[in-house]
Amino acid sequence: MAEGPPLVAELLPRCTFPPPGDALDCAVSGGADSLALLALAVAAGCRVTAIHVDHGLRAGSAAEADVVAGAADLLGAGFVGRTVAVGAGPNTEARARAARFSVLPVGVATGHTMDDQAETILLNLLRGAGSDGLAGMEPGRRHPLLGLRRCETHAVCAALGLAPVHDASNEDPAFLRNRVRHELLPLCAELAGRDPVPLLARQAGVLRDEVTLLDSLAAEAAPDPHDAKALAQLPRPLARRTVRRWLRAAGGGEHPPSLAEVERVLAVASGEAVATEISGGRRVRRSAGRLSVGPARSDSVSR
Amino acid sequence: MAEGPPLVAELLPRCTFPPPGDALDCAVSGGADSLALLALAVAAGCRVTAIHVDHGLRAGSAAEADVVAGAADLLGAGFVGRTVAVGAGPNTEARARAARFSVLPVGVATGHTMDDQAETILLNLLRGAGSDGLAGMEPGRRHPLLGLRRCETHAVCAALGLAPVHDASNEDPAFLRNRVRHELLPLCAELAGRDPVPLLARQAGVLRDEVTLLDSLAAEAAPDPHDAKALAQLPRPLARRTVRRWLRAAGGGEHPPSLAEVERVLAVASGEAVATEISGGRRVRRSAGRLSVGPARSDSVSR
Numbered sequence: 001m002a003e004g005p006p007l008v009a010e011l012l013p014r015c016t017f018p019p020p021g022d023a024l025d026c027a028v029s030g031g032a033d034s035l036a037l038l039a040l041a042v043a044a045g046c047r048v049t050a051i052h053v054d055h056g057l058r059a060g061s062a063a064e065a066d067v068v069a070g071a072a073d074l075l076g077a078g079f080v081g082r083t084v085a086v087g088a089g090p091n092t093e094a095r096a097r098a099a100r101f102s103v104l105p106v107g108v109a110t111g112h113t114m115d116d117q118a119e120t121i122l123l124n125l126l127r128g129a130g131s132d133g134l135a136g137m138e139p140g141r142r143h144p145l146l147g148l149r150r151c152e153t154h155a156v157c158a159a160l161g162l163a164p165v166h167d168a169s170n171e172d173p174a175f176l177r178n179r180v181r182h183e184l185l186p187l188c189a190e191l192a193g194r195d196p197v198p199l200l201a202r203q204a205g206v207l208r209d210e211v212t213l214l215d216s217l218a219a220e221a222a223p224d225p226h227d228a229k230a231l232a233q234l235p236r237p238l239a240r241r242t243v244r245r246w247l248r249a250a251g252g253g254e255h256p257p258s259l260a261e262v263e264r265v266l267a268v269a270s271g272e273a274v275a276t277e278i279s280g281g282r283r284v285r286r287s288a289g290r291l292s293v294g295p296a297r298s299d300s301v302s303r
Numbered sequence: 304m305a306e307g308p309p310l311v312a313e314l315l316p317r318c319t320f321p322p323p324g325d326a327l328d329c330a331v332s333g334g335a336d337s338l339a340l341l342a343l344a345v346a347a348g349c350r351v352t353a354i355h356v357d358h359g360l361r362a363g364s365a366a367e368a369d370v371v372a373g374a375a376d377l378l379g380a381g382f383v384g385r386t387v388a389v390g391a392g393p394n395t396e397a398r399a400r401a402a403r404f405s406v407l408p409v410g411v412a413t414g415h416t417m418d419d420q421a422e423t424i425l426l427n428l429l430r431g432a433g434s435d436g437l438a439g440m441e442p443g444r445r446h447p448l449l450g451l452r453r454c455e456t457h458a459v460c461a462a463l464g465l466a467p468v469h470d471a472s473n474e475d476p477a478f479l480r481n482r483v484r485h486e487l488l489p490l491c492a493e494l495a496g497r498d499p500v501p502l503l504a505r506q507a508g509v510l511r512d513e514v515t516l517l518d519s520l521a522a523e524a525a526p527d528p529h530d531a532k533a534l535a536q537l538p539r540p541l542a543r544r545t546v547r548r549w550l551r552a553a554g555g556g557e558h559p560p561s562l563a564e565v566e567r568v569l570a571v572a573s574g575e576a577v578a579t580e581i582s583g584g585r586r587v588r589r590s591a592g593r594l595s596v597g598p599a600r601s602d603s604v605s606r
Contacts, residue, residue: 126495128502130509131434179494187490191482192429199431206433206562210517210540217520237513259509 014147020045025108030064030165033111036153049078115150118200136204232270253280317450323348333367333468336414339456352381418453421503439507535573556583
C-alpha cells in the first residue's frame with residue numbers, strides 16, 4: 001500500500017512507528033483505534049502482521065476476526081488469529097487482558113491513543129501509582145498512536161472505507177475505564193474549562209522525562225537490586241525506584257507495585273522486617289543480605 | 304495553655320510545628336481549620352500570634368475578627384487584626400488571596416489539612432502543573448496540619464468549646480476549589496472504591512521526595528539560572544526544573560509556571576527565540592548570553 005489518502009500522510013508524523021522495513025506485530029481487535037493502527041503502520045512502510053485475539057466473550061466475536069482478516073488483506077498486511085478461553089466470573093476485564101497478552105507476542109504494538117493515555121493516567125491517579133503511573137504509557141513502537149486523538153482513528157477508518165467493529169463493552173459502566181471516560185474526564189473538562197486530554201498527555205511527557213532520569217540515576221547508584229544493604233543506604237527516591245524497577249522486571253504482578261508495597265520491601269531491605277507479601281501472590285524476603293522475590297506459598301520463613 | 308484535652312495530645316504527633324518556644328504567626332480566618340491550627344500551635348508550645356485578615360467582602364466579616372481575638376485570648380495567644388480592600392469584580396477568590404498574602408507576614412502558618420492537600424493536587428492536575436503541582440504543599444512550619452483530616456479540626460474545636468465561623472463561600476460552586484471538593488473528589492472516591500484523600504496525600508509525599516532530589520541535582524548542575532548556554536546544555540528535566548525554580552524565586556506569577564511557559568523560556572535559552580512573554584505580565588529575554596525576567600511593557604526588543 002502506498003501513502004494512502006491525505007489524512008494518513010498528515011497523521012503519520014505524529015505517530016512513533018519503527019523505521020520502514022521493520023517487522024511490526026499489531027494487536028487488532030477490529031475497533032477503530034486498532035484498524036487505524038494497522039492502516040498507519042502499513043503506510044509507515046513497516047512489514048505488518050495483524051494479530052486478532054478472539055476471547056469468545058461476545059456473540060459474534062469470531063466474525064470480528066473476519067473483519068480484521070479482511071482489513072489486513074485489503075491493506076496488504078499479514079494476519080494471525082488466536083483464540084483464548086476467558087471464563088465467566090468476576091473481574092472479566094482484567095482476566096481478558098491477561099489472557100490476551102499471554103498469546104500476543106512480546107513488543108506487540110497496540111492502538112492506544114492520547115485519549116487512552118489520559119484515561120490510563122487518571123486510573124493510575126485513582127490507584128495512587130506515583131510518578132510512574134502519572135507518566136502514563138511510553139510513546140514508541142509499542143504505542144505508536146499516543147500522539148493521535150481517538151476521533152482521528154475513526155476518521156482514518158472512514159477515509160479508507162474500513163468499517164470498525166462496535167464493541168458494546170466500551171459503554172459498560174461495570175468497567176472502571178469506561179466510567180473514567182464517560183464521567184471523570186467530562187467533569188475534569190468542565191472544571192478545567194478546556195479539554196484535559198492534551199493537558200494530561202503533555203504533563204505525562206514531562207513526568208516521563210523525569211522518571212527516566214531518576215531511573216538511570218537509580219540504576220547507576222544501585223546496579224544490584226538484590227543487595228539489601230546498598231538499597232537501604234540509597235536516597236529514598238532512588239531506593240523506591242530501584243525496588244519498582246526490580247519488581248516490574250521480576251514480573252508476576254498485574255499492576256505496577258503500589259507505594260505501600262514498595263515501602264514494605266524497603267523495610268525488608270533495611271532489616272525492619274524479614275519478609276513481606278506483595279500482590280500477585282508473591283513474597284519478598286531477605287536472606288544473608290540478599291533480597292529475593294518468589295511465590296508466597298512455597299516460602300518458608302527463615303532469617 | 305497546657306496540653307489540652309486528650310484529642311489535642313493525640314493529634315499533635317501528626318502535626319509539623321516548629322520546636323516549643325519558637326515564635327509562630329498563624330493565619331486565622333475563624334473557620335474550624337484555622338481555629339484548630341491556633342489551638343494546636345499553642346498546645347505544641349509555640350509562642351503564637353493569631354493574624355486575622357478582614358477582606359470586607361462579607362457582611363459580618365468584622366465580627367469574625369472578634370471571634371478570632373476571643374479564641375486567641377482564651378488560648379493564650381497574641382492577636383493581630385488586619386484589613387484589606389478587595390473590590391467587587393471578577394476572580395474575587397484569587398484577588399482576595401493575593402490581598403491576604405500581601406498583609407500576612409512571610410512564613411505565616413496556615414490551617415490547610417490533608418483534604419485541602421488533595422483538593423490542591425487535583426486543581427494542579429487540572430492545570431497540568433507537572434510533578435511540582437502533583438507533589439502539593441510541603442509539610443512543615445508553614446503547613447503544620449497537612450497530616451490531619453478536615454473533620455479532625457472540627458473535632459478539635461468541639462473539644463475545646465470553640466465555635467468556628469461558618470464561611471458560606473465554601474459552598475459556592477463559582478469557586479473551582481468548591482467544585483473539586485463537592486463534585487470531583489466524591490466521583491474519585493466512588494470510582495476508586497475508597498477515600499482518595501489519604502491516597503493522594505501519600506502519593507504527594509513520594510513525588511515531593513523525587514522533586515526535592517531533582518531540584519538539588521538541578522541546582523548542582525546549573526548554579527546560575529541566568530546562564531543561557533549552561534541551561535540549554537542541561538538534561539531536559541533538570542533544565543525545566545532550573546527554569547521553574549528561577550521563575551518562582553523571581554516572583555510575579557500567581558501560579559507556578561506552566562509547562563508551556565517553561566518550554567518557551569528554554570527556547571529563549573537555546574537561542575530559538577530572543578524573548579517570550581509569560582504570565583503575570585512578565586517577559587523573559589536573552590541578552591549577551593544572559594537570561595533576565597522583567598515587566599513585559601518596559602522591555603524593548605533587542606538582541
